[in-house]
Amino acid sequence: MELLQKMGNRAKGLGDKAKDLTSKAQDIRKRSSGLLEATKLKFELSKLEKEMENNLAGIGLLVYQHHNGEEDLQAEIDRLLEATKELEEEAKALEDQIANLQPKVPVCPECEQELPTGGIYCSYCGLKVLDEENRSE
Numbered sequence: 001m002e003l004l005q006k007m008g009n010r011a012k013g014l015g016d017k018a019k020d021l022t023s024k025a026q027d028i029r030k031r032s033s034g035l036l037e038a039t040k041l042k043f044e045l046s047k048l049e050k051e052m053e054n055n056l057a058g059i060g061l062l063v064y065q066h067h068n069g070e071e072d073l074q075a076e077i078d079r080l081l082e083a084t085k086e087l088e089e090e091a092k093a094l095e096d097q098i099a100n101l102q103p104k105v106p107v108c109p110e111c112e113q114e115l116p117t118g119g120i121y122c123s124y125c126g127l128k129v130l131d132e133e134n135r136s137e
């Protein structure tokens with residue numbers, strides 16, 4: 001039971017940590033432009049993703065404890081769900097911004113894998129991605 005107790009206490013702090021991270025990421029996102037910034041944004045994104053994993057584990061634990069009859073966890077679960085949702089939205093915004101900062105690479109409309117330049121068929125799913133007359137030599 002001690003493990004659950006420890007994990008539970010940790011989970012209760014997660015919502016606040018998530019809020020810190022999202023507001024920090026938002027700050028960086030507002031300031032960012034250029035390729036160097038993409039690296040920073042990716043770093044922020046990886047932190048958000050890690051935090052989302054933590055939150056989801058925390059939510060799982062709190063739901064489990066709630067199921068086991070522990071009282072007064074619903075508000076904490078809701079708070080954590082809300083914080084995780086915000087993390088997810090901020091992560092999406094970061095992804096968009098990173099994509100905008102980087103040079104566009106052609107991707108297959110079917111499987112979304114990167115396409116080698118000049119290819120006629122996607123090498124992953126075999127979809128015809130270019131008309132032969134449009135092929136760049």
Ligand SMILES: [Zn+2]
Pocket residue numbers: 108109110111112113122123124125126127
């Ligand atoms: Zn494909």
